[in-house]
Amino acid sequence: MTVDLTVRTARLLLRPFQTTDAEAVHRLAGSQDVAAGTFLPHPMDRQAALSWITERVEDQTAGRGVTFAITLEESGEVIGAIGMEIVATHEQGRLSYWLGRPYWNRGYGTEAVSALVGYGFSSLKLHRIYAPHFHTNPASGRVLQKVGMTHEGRLREHYLRFGRRIDVELYGMLREEFLTKTIGKKGNGA
């Protein structure tokens, strides 16, 4: 898969992970708060963080997905990760993302997800992008609502995480909905 290497937003630069990011991934993704909403390995020591980065790079090389480090444009600091598993046969991407706890509730999640949705439809030419989130994680649902995704349903007791069965809320967007939304924003009606 040929992919653009960076995506820019107002405050963020999404760029490929490097092995030197392992320390930041360990520090940020290692927290229980972040693990609770994801399937990130937990506990995540520095070696597990390095393996996580290596696996993401391998997935990207094999065309199974894309993953970006979310960094602050101004300082270059790594604050999280965002990616998509891609099933080329169906032209479909499954979003996943996390931010370190100190960076929550400042709009960064919405900014990164919005950018990746745009990237998926515009650069990767996907037909559908979807995102499941744990029912116990309403902040993630709010992000998906804010980027204009549609709530498609609830999958009951779909996942098992830390010994608990978890309902999953499913959000999705189709290419034509993205295009309508984008054209609507430009206000040109074309």
Ligand SMILES: CC(C)(COP(=O)(O)OP(=O)(O)OC[C@H]1O[C@@H](n2cnc3c(N)ncnc32)[C@H](O)[C@@H]1OP(=O)(O)O)[C@@H](O)C(=O)NCCC(=O)NCCS
């Ligand atoms: C989910 C996550 C990415 C959100 O990132 P973020 O940068 O905090 O998101 P934003 O600031 O853009 O938006 C968060 C929204 O959720 C709302 N929110 C936060 N906590 C909430 C809660 N407990 N209940 C309801 N809404 C909540 C915020 O008020 C905000 O909505 P608003 O702008 O309408 O006020 C972040 O919390 C995170 O990384 N969590 C751990 C990993 C994770 O759960 N990843 C998602 C896997 S599906």
